[in-house]
Amino acid sequence: MSKSGIAAVLSFLVPGVGQLYNGAFLRCIFWLIVTPGLWIGSGGWLGWICHLISAYTAYQYAKRSGD
Template sequence: MHGEEYVKNPLTAAVLSFLVPGVGQWYNGKFLRGLFWLLVTPGLWLGTGGTLGWVCHIVSAVTAYSYANRLYVR
């Protein structure tokens, strides 16, 4: 495996971020983005009675997946 780079699995990133928004971004090495989702999502859950909380969960998972997918070498 000399010369190969360790890459992140997009599905793992998406599942992690769906379970806890921001964790998929941390898995991808994007700590500030992860912190953003971790702080914003609960605020939107509480502030909108859950409606935008679900939206944030989905968007967080999709962005984590997309970023990992760009890094993923097949």
């Protein structure tokens, strides 16, 4: 599996971990803080959206970084 694929899977499972894998520490912190807040604040509805967006952004960041 490519680096971008691994980053996407990691971020889908735990938002922010794919960003950490890519070396984007501040993005990691952002997702690790925002996602639980949206899970709790929305009763779980917006949490899944964070998982998907986090996975997509981790994938795109890895692709731009040269995979």
